[in-house]
Amino acid sequence: MIISLVAIILLLLLSAFFSGSETALTGASQAYMIDMERNGSNRRAKIINGLFAHRDRLIITTLLGSNLSNTLATALSTSVLINLFGREGVAYATIIMTILVLVYTDMLPKSYAVKNANNAALVVAPFVRFWVIIFSPLVYILQKIVNTTFRIFKIQKRDHQDEASSIS
Numbered sequence: 001m002i003i004s005l006v007a008i009i010l011l012l013l014l015s016a017f018f019s020g021s022e023t024a025l026t027g028a029s030q031a032y033m034i035d036m037e038r039n040g041s042n043r044r045a046k047i048i049n050g051l052f053a054h055r056d057r058l059i060i061t062t063l064l065g066s067n068l069s070n071t072l073a074t075a076l077s078t079s080v081l082i083n084l085f086g087r088e089g090v091a092y093a094t095i096i097m098t099i100l101v102l103v104y105t106d107m108l109p110k111s112y113a114v115k116n117a118n119n120a121a122l123v124v125a126p127f128v129r130f131w132v133i134i135f136s137p138l139v140y141i142l143q144k145i146v147n148t149t150f151r152i153f154k155i156q157k158r159d160h161q162d163e164a165s166s167i168s
Contacts (some may be wrong), residue, residue, distance in 0.1 A: 008111075011070075018062045025048065028118050077097050
């Protein structure tokens, strides 16, 4: 049971990392990161610019990491609480995990990342790049599923470049 509780805590921390990272990296200033890379003032800016070049992969990786972590943490907590309380453990796990996930793995990390996007992005970039590489086979499959779904429903997927050019 102690191992399960430690695993749940670690999974929730991992989920918080993915949630905050997604918000930081999508909220970071691309112009600022390009400038930092050109000036050579921060080598992590180059990593961020590489992540910006493939935003779909970045988003899918952070969503995948967050959802896998949350799902596994919830399954483990449900198992622990069923063992302790019987059937009622399902209700307890639902309530406890909803609060923990909402407050500690979504609201807090995302609120911090919104207020400190550039700095947070610089901190998390190497770690996110690691996960992008680790998850790349699964991300590739998920991208194909999303693109196929867009085609089936005849939804046009717009690139950032298209959006930027339509603004000017």
